[in-house]
Amino acid sequence: MSNLDINLNDYKIISTLGQCFEGKAIVSLAKHVPTNTMVAVKKFIMDMIKDNALVDFEIILMRQLLHPNILPYFTSFVNGPNVYVVSPLMAYGSCQDLLNQHFNEGLCEQAIVIILRDLLDALNYIHKKGYIHRAIRASHVLVSSTGKACLTGFRYACPIVCNGKWQKTIHSFPSSTKANLNWLSPELLEQNLLGYNEKSDIYSVGMVICELANGSEPFAGMSSTLMLTEKVRGCTPQLLDYTTVPRDINGDCSGGDGDISLKIINRRFSDNIHEMAAQCLNREPFYRPSAEQLLKHSLFKTIKNSLPLTDLLKPAIPLSDRVAFNKEDIENLDTFNYFANLQINTCEWDF
């Protein structure tokens, strides 16, 4: 599998899965024709990307990482003005896709715990390798058809080691990080001489726990400057459930500007996960546990007895099944593409 060709003609693009990098990269579902396997192909449109060092950096970094919970790159190649990166197909898509399509009010606790363990495993690995991810968010956590969560989005990462020395603090501010701002730690955003370290990622993990539990991105709909001051003052989101949704005297949930659904009001997350989110979101990086410490938390002991993630994610179905279900669709798509190409040709007649 790892020796896939670097010839674009061997890949048959089936459909578009999504965009990333502010629309400057397109992820497509593709079939590697010689081996008849489904893969994901990410196309970076280099003409649109000003900071091409980011793309270089990500590809070079990914080649140095090998961990079951980090999305590997099979191969990468240049074709025309575009850079293509081939990676295994993550059949459930990103956690953000799952939230948007099937779990608007958040995942169940057991699913969060399984995803969280995989995420922390990957983080523990890269922190020990000397990197800070700096873009931990649900959309950068993908779920495979077997229910394994994998971390991606490494182009925002930065090395902790500089000139052969392990830095105690990092000061660099990630470039083109606009989309990730809501997940970033207060100390990273403050950009003062105190700097930040790998604990900054742990804060983002806390944000992801809230995101997965509540079904929406942290600080959604807030201006970035207000988000900044809120974080600097130590305000953090919480897991919304029976215990945290505020009530008035009658025990009714007066939602103020938003109506909170009954499902959220009546559900109950365990104290363990509440505590873990709060620990991760501590304003003071020093008091946040490391990824390694978090992995020892008793919360993860429940995984042994729980259903597999694929069952917990129902009714979401993995992509390969969906594709198998609609084989006709693909054929239709092929003919559509054929006509689309034809249309381009006919355009030439249209003076």
Place this chain on the structure above:
Amino acid sequence: MSETMFNTNSSVESALPASPETELVNRIFSVESDEQLKPINAAENAEIWLADGHGVDQLDGLDDDLDTVNINNFFHRVDSDQIIYQTKKKQLKLIGKYVMGDLLGEGSYGKVKEMLDSETLCRRAVKIFKERKLRRIPNGEQNVRKEISLLKTLRHKNVIRLIDELRVPEKQKLYLVLEFCVGSLQVMLESAPGKKLPARQAHGYFTQLLNGLEYLHGARVIHKDIKPGNLLLTLEEVLKISDFGVAETFDLFAKDDTCYVGQGSPAFQPPEIANGAESFPGFKVDIWSSGVTLYNIMTGQYPFEGDNIYRLFENIGKGEFTIPEQIQDPLRDLLIGMLRKDPMERFSLQQVKQHTWLNRKPPPSDYTVPIPALKNDKWHNMTVLPYLYSHYYEDLGATYDKDGNLTEESEYFTERELNAAAEQLKQLTEQTNGNGPSNQSSSNSSTKRGRRKKRPLTCIAVQKFSFCKQS
């Protein structure tokens, strides 16, 4: 004391050490600087000159022909306790997508302030040019235009980067948005014991300076004003060559690096310029001033000095200087090579880069000079934050300090109260100096929680509802 009110300005500010008291006193006087305090209710006449805004315009005009006017007419005697000060509200100011912060420094052309990009939340510095002021400086507008077009083409880790350029015609101002830096080498030197840096640290900065220079010379640019004051440091202590006001770019087809004009700072000028040579090789000018810079940061002294510019140029022109005893050989040889009187004999950039002193890192020293504090803030916190706090949270006259704590200060006070408060602050900082940074901030965060008061837009509101919205 009120008679001096008019004359004192930024020059006083720079001469005095930045202790909290002098800081406050300066603010009272300096009409143009970025004051947080402004006197109100002073005697009628004085008020016109002291208030922000309108007074400034008139002052600007008066600067030129001050001699022809009887100065006494402008001053009205006011006792210090008659002036009542009011805390100036930190009014949020937006220039394009940037939120304005506090003053970082002042150059000959205008102020440098901090800004925050409200989209990316990246800290920036902004150089503000007033067209009115620019017109009065010989070649002012032309130099600025040159600087902008030059900065746009340059891109190197050790050269300051121009991020954005904004023009506000109604204010007659030009804003150059640059990478954020915490201070210059000059400021660092002034805070260092003996006004010099330990060898290891100086070596690190000098290597970066050479890397930047190599890039510039490769791009056919001569900086012509290399000096510690123009070498800025970022939060990561990356050195950035800045201020291209007098830089010169060669034509692509120029035969060699011959220059005809020298405009840099006198103490850093080479003998050929001091002697008034008609033309001279340009690259060697930067080598010389880098040599003077290295001499300066290693010894805390200047190789050439003089009571006035004529004496100074006379001494430079002779090209004779002494190196203190403690400077031993590889460095001594490098300094002599870089400060050779004849530009043809002077080291080239490659010779400097390959010199023994540069190729071997000096042993680690027992101390390094930290980046000095800005207005008592040794961590260089975002100065935009207080403006954002007052914009988002201020209500019922409650004010918040830079950590977001509620402060219950009276809105009006006299100078005596001001001095007392400053004294108190000084004692307080002396007491808390022993505490480590993590200690301090953790206690801060705990008091924060205790003292929170009702606000229109509270975190609680945020905690409740932001999740309910679907993104």
